[in-house]
Amino acid sequence: MSSAPAPLSTPDATPASPETAVAERSTVSDSLVAEPPSADSRYLRLQGLSKRFGTTSVFEGIEADIARGEFVTLLGPSGCGKSTLLRAIAGLTAVDAGHVEVDGETITHLPPQKRGIGMVFQHYALFPNMTVFDNVAFGLRMHKVPSAERQQRVDETLSLVELETHAHKHPHQLSGGQRQRVALARSLVLEPRILLMDEPLSALDARIRQHLREQLRNIQQQLGLTTLFVTHDQEEALMMSDRIFLMGKGNILQKGDGEALYTRPESQEVAGFMGAYNCLDAQQASSLLGYEADAAQVVFRPEALYLKSTTDEINDPTMTSNLGPGCGGVIVQRRLLGNVIRYRVECQGFALHVDALNRGARYLLPEGANVMVHADLEEARIL
Amino acid sequence: MTARRFISPAILCVVPFFVVFAAFQLAPLVFVAINAFRVGDGWGLAHFQEIIASAFYRQAMWRTLEIAIVSSLVGIVIAVLTCYSLTRLGGRWRRLLIAFTNMTSNFAGVPLAFAFIILLGANGALTLALQRIGLFEDFSLYSRSGLMIIYTWFQVPLGVLLLLPAFGALRAEWRESASLLGAGRHDYWRYIGLPVLWPSIAGTLTILLANAVGTYATVFALVGNNYNLMTIRIANLVAGDLFLQPELASALSLLLVGLLATITLVQQRLLRRSHHVTDH
Amino acid sequence: MSLITEPRSTAMPARDGPTTSPARRLRLHVWIAIPVFTALALPLLATLLYAVSTRWGATLLPDGLTLEWLARLWSTPRFIAAFGRSLFVVAGALMLSLVLILPVAFLAHTRYPRLDRWMNVLILAPFAVPPVVSSVGLLQLYAGGPLPLVGTPWILMLTYVSIALPFMYRSLINSLRSFEANELMEAAQLLGASPLTAFFNVILPNMRLGIRIAIFLSFSFLIGEFVFANMLVGTRFETLQIYLFNVRRESGHFTSALVITLFVFILILTWLGNGRGEITAPEAGDT
Numbered sequence: 029m030s031s032a033p034a035p036l037s038t039p040d041a042t043p044a045s046p047e048t049a050v051a052e053r054s055t056v057s058d059s060l061v062a063e064p065p066s067a068d069s070r071y072l073r074l075q076g077l078s079k080r081f082g083t084t085s086v087f088e089g090i091e092a093d094i095a096r097g098e099f100v101t102l103l104g105p106s107g108c109g110k111s112t113l114l115r116a117i118a119g120l121t122a123v124d125a126g127h128v129e130v131d132g133e134t135i136t137h138l139p140p141q142k143r144g145i146g147m148v149f150q151h152y153a154l155f156p157n158m159t160v161f162d163n164v165a166f167g168l169r170m171h172k173v174p175s176a177e178r179q180q181r182v183d184e185t186l187s188l189v190e191l192e193t194h195a196h197k198h199p200h201q202l203s204g205g206q207r208q209r210v211a212l213a214r215s216l217v218l219e220p221r222i223l224l225m226d227e228p229l230s231a232l233d234a235r236i237r238q239h240l241r242e243q244l245r246n247i248q249q250q251l252g253l254t255t256l257f258v259t260h261d262q263e264e265a266l267m268m269s270d271r272i273f274l275m276g277k278g279n280i281l282q283k284g285d286g287e288a289l290y291t292r293p294e295s296q297e298v299a300g301f302m303g304a305y306n307c308l309d310a311q312q313a314s315s316l317l318g319y320e321a322d323a324a325q326v327v328f329r330p331e332a333l334y335l336k337s338t339t340d341e342i343n344d345p346t347m348t349s350n351l352g353p354g355c356g357g358v359i360v361q362r363r364l365l366g367n368v369i370r371y372r373v374e375c376q377g378f379a380l381h382v383d384a385l386n387r388g389a390r391y392l393l394p395e396g397a398n399v400m401v402h403a404d405l406e407e408a409r410i411l
Numbered sequence: 412m413t414a415r416r417f418i419s420p421a422i423l424c425v426v427p428f429f430v431v432f433a434a435f436q437l438a439p440l441v442f443v444a445i446n447a448f449r450v451g452d453g454w455g456l457a458h459f460q461e462i463i464a465s466a467f468y469r470q471a472m473w474r475t476l477e478i479a480i481v482s483s484l485v486g487i488v489i490a491v492l493t494c495y496s497l498t499r500l501g502g503r504w505r506r507l508l509i510a511f512t513n514m515t516s517n518f519a520g521v522p523l524a525f526a527f528i529i530l531l532g533a534n535g536a537l538t539l540a541l542q543r544i545g546l547f548e549d550f551s552l553y554s555r556s557g558l559m560i561i562y563t564w565f566q567v568p569l570g571v572l573l574l575l576p577a578f579g580a581l582r583a584e585w586r587e588s589a590s591l592l593g594a595g596r597h598d599y600w601r602y603i604g605l606p607v608l609w610p611s612i613a614g615t616l617t618i619l620l621a622n623a624v625g626t627y628a629t630v631f632a633l634v635g636n637n638y639n640l641m642t643i644r645i646a647n648l649v650a651g652d653l654f655l656q657p658e659l660a661s662a663l664s665l666l667l668v669g670l671l672a673t674i675t676l677v678q679q680r681l682l683r684r685s686h687h688v689t690d691h
Numbered sequence: 692m693s694l695i696t697e698p699r700s701t702a703m704p705a706r707d708g709p710t711t712s713p714a715r716r717l718r719l720h721v722w723i724a725i726p727v728f729t730a731l732a733l734p735l736l737a738t739l740l741y742a743v744s745t746r747w748g749a750t751l752l753p754d755g756l757t758l759e760w761l762a763r764l765w766s767t768p769r770f771i772a773a774f775g776r777s778l779f780v781v782a783g784a785l786m787l788s789l790v791l792i793l794p795v796a797f798l799a800h801t802r803y804p805r806l807d808r809w810m811n812v813l814i815l816a817p818f819a820v821p822p823v824v825s826s827v828g829l830l831q832l833y834a835g836g837p838l839p840l841v842g843t844p845w846i847l848m849l850t851y852v853s854i855a856l857p858f859m860y861r862s863l864i865n866s867l868r869s870f871e872a873n874e875l876m877e878a879a880q881l882l883g884a885s886p887l888t889a890f891f892n893v894i895l896p897n898m899r900l901g902i903r904i905a906i907f908l909s910f911s912f913l914i915g916e917f918v919f920a921n922m923l924v925g926t927r928f929e930t931l932q933i934y935l936f937n938v939r940r941e942s943g944h945f946t947s948a949l950v951i952t953l954f955v956f957i958l959i960l961t962w963l964g965n966g967r968g969e970i971t972a973p974e975a976g977d978t
Binding site for chain 2: 719721723731732733734738740741787790791794795798806813819822823824825826827830831832849853854856911912915917921925932935936943946947950958
């Protein structure tokens, strides 16, 4: 236990072990290159993690490897167990089975304060009795960092999150976005091996959320910080992550980068969560879109379908080769989603969603128009 | 397990409290329950039979029930009206009056009895004033009606304080959406306000009843042992001037606790039935 | 009941808009409030007037005003002594109950929800068992035997711990809930604090207001406690309430002065307990 690498390496601490040196901010990027990729790609390992509350299982047999410096998002609907999984990694919730490994060290049985893991909570969890400075300094005080160094490191971290001028305010004097940045600074100042973030942006309003996403990602990349981020917001996940783990009903349904998850869902649940996929059975796929497959389900993203008005050219001039034969239908609904227009087209009694870029009024097709629907057959996904 | 590391010291922290609570709250009750059945060197129901057979103790029970029920019912009606009035009043007056209610709820027992003697005693200011205009000619504070007044007086602030949160939970939006749906004031209270308040009113009524049944200090300070109530009889049997009968006191105490338990059960039954009614 | 009928009879339906009714509605609830609060205030006013009047015999109003009774009260050694005894017992009981109940409330809130459910049942006990009944048991349990506490202030202190429980426990739990103690504990532990350090550095400072409310609430309740004091200890340790009881038949003016003094004392404490004149911002803050 005592040999557990501390999250901090301080000058007056015992001589730094190689592990602790690696955790230091300045050496992170070097070590990314220096260390063999196999160890780095398994910086955080989750092995068979299971948790139940009473008779209901929260998550079951979770397996995952996360690389050093990677930004991974746990994406899923509320109640899918993602927050509990995060708390289990932090040591705030005990697991029933499985192991958590960081940098080759099993930490499953360590209490939270010995894990060297930082966490940012949805509602900030700032200490209301302390100033911003004291909040950020708290962890350093707990780790017995001498006060001169403490001062310096808090100042550095506060300027990293652009709050150096607010150091002597109390949390209640700050806006939501500022509070969350204090919470971030409070975790960062300890140079945690892993940073966990539990829906950190969902209590904020849209504009600030947008700004913080970018700031967060920049800081994470700058520090090469291994980060596990929880959200239920698909757009947020796609924007920020190196990889996304899509969770549902206590399992990780699919892992991959945003591109893979979005364009190549491996199951109907993933397809259902990631977008307004058109789900067809093999017979419908064949008769409607001319796609022949020996599969139970074929799914098309709405932007993989194209409309051609009966009198006109295809509505998307960028369209290329591999279009299917198409079928006739009627536009029953047209909704403007911003830069995209979503049509609902009824073809032989089946409703298809078709997304088209909103190029301008003259490209718009009216409701009730007769159209042909073609599919880009390359983009079909068989489930 | 991470959790187990903290369990043992944590449990140690709560042990002292439970020891004190058990010794000074639970043990006395258990002791009373056991002692009530102790007859001489053996066990039996002799004390209960004695109480039932005695017109004196039957009167004590009857009067306890009577004063508790009357003062609680009158008290809860006034409390409900007062709460309604408070929620309608402007902020500053409301805060002031709530603070005042808080103060009066702490004004009980001996000081309260004394204040009533000053006000409504034989030479009390209000007694004299009312007699001058021809009212209250044969009123006595030390009689049943006098006790009713003083009981009601201390029930009202308690009722108000217990009911206020429930009134606070009545959302303005409910009233607004009810009125948008075509409900008048009467309909609002009939279908939304009172059904929502009803559990709190029933619960508060129970507490008022229990409070009245258990009252001792105010009566004792006012009339000593001269008004026949269960609490007065019990105290007199363990700390009176005559010979002491702790076992009989225990039996009477057990009856008193049984009475309180019955009130609670009736309240819960009532509450359950009310939910069936509002379901329709 | 009358609550339904009165608003209807005097005020317009809400849908008729606010313009028609405010004046009439105002009149209604003012007509409820005035008699109720007058009736509540009368005994207090009468006592106050009696305490500062020279003589108030068979007349409607007193002959003159004086502070003589208050001065006489504060120069009566027996009163000062009783006051001191009351303060001693109540302060002791409050300190003891804080030390005993605070860890229970903290653990029930942060770690063991089941303990909280148990406590919510237990705090009903002081309401469900009248003091007279408890006294019957206490008198017999602690009159002799291994713990002969009857007649000493100690039995009062210990008994007061259990009757102060509902006030203490609820206020402490409310306080813990108000600043989301659970999350703060977790955050502190992730930053490297041991549970004990986190408790003293993060939880306790944020509970200052809650603790103060708990203490003053219980204080005003306990200082007015008579039944246990009378039955368990009586004149062997004359507290303020016992003293008041014993002198209630003497000069009415003097006793009024005593009652008013006690009342004002409680008033000041309640006022202090509500956190006047202190920075409460950090606690009111984070939402």
